[in-house]
Amino acid sequence: MAVHEIHHPLIHHKIGLMRERGISSKDFRELAGEVGNLLTYEATRELQTEDVETTAWNGQKIFIKKIKGKKITVVPILRAGLGMLDGVLRLIPNAKISVVGLYRDEETLQPVAYFDKVVKDASKRTALIVDPMLATGGTLIATIDLLKQKGCKQIMGLFLVAAPEGLQAVQDAHPDVEIYTAAIDEKLNESGYILPGLGDAGDKIFGTR
Ligand SMILES: O=P(O)(O)OC[C@H]1O[C@H](OP(=O)(O)OP(=O)(O)O)[C@H](O)[C@@H]1O
Numbered sequence: 104m105a106v107h108e109i110h111h112p113l114i115h116h117k118i119g120l121m122r123e124r125g126i127s128s129k130d131f132r133e134l135a136g137e138v139g140n141l142l143t144y145e146a147t148r149e150l151q152t153e154d155v156e157t158t159a160w161n162g163q164k165i166f167i168k169k170i171k172g173k174k175i176t177v178v179p180i181l182r183a184g185l186g187m188l189d190g191v192l193r194l195i196p197n198a199k200i201s202v203v204g205l206y207r208d209e210e211t212l213q214p215v216a217y218f219d220k221v222v223k224d225a226s227k228r229t230a231l232i233v234d235p236m237l238a239t240g241g242t243l244i245a246t247i248d249l250l251k252q253k254g255c256k257q258i259m260g261l262f263l264v265a266a267p268e269g270l271q272a273v274q275d276a277h278p279d280v281e282i283y284t285a286a287i288d289e290k291l292n293e294s295g296y297i298l299p300g301l302g303d304a305g306d307k308i309f310g311t312r
Protein backbone atom coordinates (compact mmCIF):
# COMPACT_ATOMS: atom_id res chain seq x y z
CA MET A 104 0.00 0.00 0.00
CA ALA A 105 1.22 3.45 -0.81
CA VAL A 106 0.34 6.24 1.58
CA HIS A 107 0.44 9.76 0.17
CA GLU A 108 0.38 12.60 2.71
CA ILE A 109 -0.36 15.61 0.53
CA HIS A 110 1.67 18.69 1.37
CA HIS A 111 0.18 21.84 -0.09
CA PRO A 112 -0.25 25.27 1.52
CA LEU A 113 -4.00 25.36 0.82
CA ILE A 114 -4.48 21.92 2.39
CA HIS A 115 -2.39 22.83 5.45
CA HIS A 116 -4.34 26.06 5.88
CA LYS A 117 -7.77 24.47 5.52
CA ILE A 118 -7.02 21.48 7.76
CA GLY A 119 -5.64 23.92 10.34
CA LEU A 120 -8.93 25.83 10.35
CA MET A 121 -10.85 22.57 10.76
CA ARG A 122 -8.87 21.77 13.91
CA GLU A 123 -9.94 24.95 15.72
CA ARG A 124 -12.23 24.55 18.71
CA GLY A 125 -15.72 25.94 18.18
CA ILE A 126 -15.74 25.81 14.36
CA SER A 127 -19.32 25.95 13.01
CA SER A 128 -20.87 23.02 11.15
CA LYS A 129 -21.20 25.27 8.09
CA ASP A 130 -17.49 26.09 8.02
CA PHE A 131 -16.43 22.51 8.82
CA ARG A 132 -18.63 21.12 6.05
CA GLU A 133 -17.40 23.65 3.50
CA LEU A 134 -13.76 22.97 4.36
CA ALA A 135 -14.29 19.18 4.23
CA GLY A 136 -15.58 19.59 0.67
CA GLU A 137 -12.72 21.87 -0.32
CA VAL A 138 -10.01 19.56 1.04
CA GLY A 139 -11.84 16.62 -0.56
CA ASN A 140 -11.59 18.49 -3.83
CA LEU A 141 -7.86 19.13 -3.45
CA LEU A 142 -7.20 15.49 -2.48
CA THR A 143 -9.11 14.35 -5.56
CA TYR A 144 -6.88 16.52 -7.73
CA GLU A 145 -3.82 14.74 -6.29
CA ALA A 146 -5.30 11.24 -6.33
CA THR A 147 -6.24 11.50 -10.01
CA ARG A 148 -2.76 12.62 -11.03
CA GLU A 149 -1.84 9.16 -12.32
CA LEU A 150 -4.95 8.64 -14.49
CA GLN A 151 -3.98 7.77 -18.03
CA THR A 152 -4.92 9.89 -21.02
CA GLU A 153 -5.13 9.17 -24.71
CA ASP A 154 -4.85 11.48 -27.72
CA VAL A 155 -8.17 11.89 -29.53
CA GLU A 156 -8.56 13.74 -32.83
CA THR A 157 -11.09 16.57 -32.93
CA THR A 158 -11.91 19.74 -34.85
CA ALA A 159 -10.77 22.98 -33.25
CA TRP A 160 -12.55 26.36 -33.24
CA ASN A 161 -10.99 27.33 -36.60
CA GLY A 162 -11.68 24.03 -38.39
CA GLN A 163 -8.16 22.72 -37.85
CA LYS A 164 -7.74 19.02 -36.98
CA ILE A 165 -6.01 18.68 -33.63
CA PHE A 166 -5.40 16.02 -30.98
CA ILE A 167 -6.69 16.59 -27.48
CA LYS A 168 -6.06 14.50 -24.37
CA LYS A 169 -8.94 12.58 -22.86
CA ILE A 170 -8.97 10.39 -19.76
CA LYS A 171 -8.88 6.75 -20.79
CA GLY A 172 -9.22 3.42 -19.11
CA LYS A 173 -11.28 2.42 -16.14
CA LYS A 174 -14.03 4.70 -14.91
CA ILE A 175 -14.48 5.66 -11.28
CA THR A 176 -17.05 4.91 -8.62
CA VAL A 177 -16.88 7.24 -5.63
CA VAL A 178 -17.61 5.45 -2.34
CA PRO A 179 -18.65 7.80 0.49
CA ILE A 180 -18.78 6.08 3.89
CA LEU A 181 -21.91 7.23 5.76
CA ARG A 182 -22.27 9.54 7.39
CA ALA A 183 -19.16 11.65 7.47
CA GLY A 184 -17.97 10.75 3.96
CA LEU A 185 -20.93 12.69 2.56
CA GLY A 186 -19.22 15.85 3.76
CA MET A 187 -16.45 15.37 1.19
CA LEU A 188 -18.62 14.09 -1.66
CA ASP A 189 -19.52 17.41 -3.33
CA GLY A 190 -15.88 18.44 -3.50
CA VAL A 191 -14.88 15.12 -5.06
CA LEU A 192 -17.70 15.15 -7.63
CA ARG A 193 -16.86 18.69 -8.73
CA LEU A 194 -13.71 17.25 -10.35
CA ILE A 195 -15.16 13.93 -11.54
CA PRO A 196 -18.83 14.76 -12.16
CA ASN A 197 -19.54 11.66 -14.25
CA ALA A 198 -18.46 9.22 -11.56
CA LYS A 199 -21.05 6.76 -10.32
CA ILE A 200 -21.60 6.68 -6.59
CA SER A 201 -21.55 3.57 -4.39
CA VAL A 202 -22.79 4.40 -0.90
CA VAL A 203 -21.76 2.29 2.10
CA GLY A 204 -22.96 2.83 5.65
CA LEU A 205 -20.85 1.85 8.64
CA TYR A 206 -20.55 3.28 12.11
CA ARG A 207 -17.97 2.53 14.74
CA ASP A 208 -19.32 1.00 17.94
CA GLU A 209 -18.31 3.43 20.69
CA GLU A 210 -17.44 0.68 23.20
CA THR A 211 -15.71 -1.93 21.05
CA LEU A 212 -14.49 0.45 18.27
CA GLN A 213 -15.53 -2.27 15.82
CA PRO A 214 -17.23 -1.21 12.57
CA VAL A 215 -20.93 -2.02 12.22
CA ALA A 216 -22.20 -2.19 8.63
CA TYR A 217 -25.81 -1.07 8.06
CA PHE A 218 -26.11 -0.18 4.36
CA ASP A 219 -24.52 -0.74 0.98
CA LYS A 220 -25.52 0.06 -2.56
CA VAL A 221 -22.55 -0.58 -4.81
CA VAL A 222 -22.69 -0.02 -8.58
CA LYS A 223 -23.31 -3.17 -10.63
CA ASP A 224 -20.19 -2.77 -12.75
CA ALA A 225 -17.86 -2.30 -9.76
CA SER A 226 -15.35 -4.75 -11.23
CA LYS A 227 -14.82 -2.40 -14.19
CA ARG A 228 -14.27 0.72 -12.10
CA THR A 229 -11.65 2.21 -9.81
CA ALA A 230 -13.23 2.69 -6.38
CA LEU A 231 -12.46 6.01 -4.68
CA ILE A 232 -13.44 5.73 -1.01
CA VAL A 233 -14.05 9.02 0.81
CA ASP A 234 -14.22 9.44 4.59
CA PRO A 235 -12.76 12.28 6.69
CA MET A 236 -11.23 10.02 9.36
CA LEU A 237 -9.03 6.91 9.29
CA ALA A 238 -8.60 6.09 13.00
CA THR A 239 -8.19 2.40 13.98
CA GLY A 240 -8.67 1.50 10.32
CA GLY A 241 -11.51 -0.93 11.11
CA THR A 242 -14.11 0.95 9.06
CA LEU A 243 -11.84 1.21 6.04
CA ILE A 244 -10.80 -2.46 6.20
CA ALA A 245 -14.47 -3.54 6.35
CA THR A 246 -15.29 -1.25 3.42
CA ILE A 247 -12.43 -2.60 1.31
CA ASP A 248 -13.50 -6.19 2.19
CA LEU A 249 -16.99 -5.36 0.93
CA LEU A 250 -15.78 -3.68 -2.27
CA LYS A 251 -13.50 -6.63 -3.08
CA GLN A 252 -16.43 -9.02 -2.55
CA LYS A 253 -18.34 -6.92 -5.09
CA GLY A 254 -15.50 -7.34 -7.58
CA CYS A 255 -13.47 -4.14 -7.18
CA LYS A 256 -9.84 -4.64 -8.09
CA GLN A 257 -8.43 -1.15 -7.94
CA ILE A 258 -9.20 0.80 -4.75
CA MET A 259 -8.05 4.19 -3.48
CA GLY A 260 -9.08 6.11 -0.37
CA LEU A 261 -9.20 9.83 0.45
CA PHE A 262 -9.04 10.95 4.09
CA LEU A 263 -8.70 14.32 5.75
CA VAL A 264 -6.79 12.93 8.75
CA ALA A 265 -5.27 9.49 9.32
CA ALA A 266 -3.71 7.90 12.41
CA PRO A 267 -0.46 5.89 12.10
CA GLU A 268 -2.09 2.92 13.87
CA GLY A 269 -4.93 2.79 11.34
CA LEU A 270 -2.63 3.16 8.36
CA GLN A 271 -0.58 0.20 9.61
CA ALA A 272 -3.69 -1.93 10.11
CA VAL A 273 -4.95 -1.18 6.59
CA GLN A 274 -1.50 -1.81 5.13
CA ASP A 275 -1.40 -5.24 6.82
CA ALA A 276 -4.93 -6.20 5.66
CA HIS A 277 -4.95 -4.65 2.18
CA PRO A 278 -1.44 -3.85 0.92
CA ASP A 279 -2.74 -3.12 -2.59
CA VAL A 280 -4.80 -0.03 -1.69
CA GLU A 281 -3.61 3.56 -2.27
CA ILE A 282 -4.31 6.08 0.49
CA TYR A 283 -4.31 9.87 0.08
CA THR A 284 -4.55 11.96 3.23
CA ALA A 285 -4.24 15.63 4.07
CA ALA A 286 -2.51 14.81 7.37
CA ILE A 287 -0.99 11.89 9.25
CA ASP A 288 -1.49 12.80 12.91
CA GLU A 289 0.28 11.62 16.07
CA LYS A 290 -1.81 8.81 17.57
CA LEU A 291 -5.15 7.56 18.86
CA ASN A 292 -6.39 8.32 22.36
CA GLU A 293 -7.87 5.67 24.66
CA SER A 294 -11.33 6.22 23.09
CA GLY A 295 -10.03 5.70 19.56
CA TYR A 296 -10.08 9.39 18.59
CA ILE A 297 -7.25 10.79 16.52
CA LEU A 298 -4.93 13.28 18.26
CA PRO A 299 -4.79 16.11 17.55
CA GLY A 300 -7.36 15.19 14.88
CA LEU A 301 -10.63 16.97 14.20
CA GLY A 302 -12.91 15.55 16.89
CA ASP A 303 -16.00 13.70 15.69
CA ALA A 304 -16.16 14.61 12.01
CA GLY A 305 -19.65 13.19 11.43
CA ASP A 306 -21.14 15.14 14.32
CA LYS A 307 -19.47 18.34 13.13
CA ILE A 308 -20.63 17.93 9.52
CA PHE A 309 -24.22 17.11 10.52
CA GLY A 310 -24.45 19.39 13.56
CA THR A 311 -25.29 16.49 15.88
CA ARG A 312 -22.63 17.06 18.52
O1 LIG B 1 -10.94 3.98 11.57
P1 LIG B 1 -12.06 3.74 12.51
O2 LIG B 1 -11.57 3.53 13.93
O3 LIG B 1 -12.97 2.64 12.07
O4 LIG B 1 -12.90 5.07 12.62
C1 LIG B 1 -13.17 5.87 11.51
C2 LIG B 1 -14.65 5.97 11.26
O5 LIG B 1 -15.30 6.65 12.35
C3 LIG B 1 -16.04 7.74 11.86
O6 LIG B 1 -17.35 7.39 11.56
P2 LIG B 1 -18.45 7.18 12.72
O7 LIG B 1 -18.41 5.79 13.26
O8 LIG B 1 -18.30 8.26 13.74
O9 LIG B 1 -19.81 7.34 11.93
P3 LIG B 1 -20.51 8.65 11.39
O10 LIG B 1 -19.80 9.01 10.12
O11 LIG B 1 -21.91 8.24 11.17
O12 LIG B 1 -20.37 9.72 12.43
C4 LIG B 1 -15.30 8.14 10.61
O13 LIG B 1 -16.04 8.94 9.75
C5 LIG B 1 -14.91 6.81 10.02
O14 LIG B 1 -15.92 6.22 9.23
Ligand SMILES: O=c1cc[nH]c(=O)[nH]1
Nearest residue numbers: 238296297302303304
Ligand atom coordinates in the same frame (compact mmCIF):
# COMPACT_ATOMS: atom_id res chain seq x y z
O1 LIG C 1 -10.96 11.02 15.65
C1 LIG C 1 -11.93 10.43 15.16
C2 LIG C 1 -12.00 9.02 15.09
C3 LIG C 1 -13.09 8.44 14.53
N1 LIG C 1 -14.08 9.21 14.05
C4 LIG C 1 -14.04 10.57 14.10
O2 LIG C 1 -14.96 11.25 13.66
N2 LIG C 1 -12.96 11.13 14.66
Ligand SMILES: [Mg+2]
Nearest residue numbers: 303304305306
Ligand atom coordinates in the same frame (compact mmCIF):
# COMPACT_ATOMS: atom_id res chain seq x y z
MG1 LIG D 1 -19.01 10.04 13.83
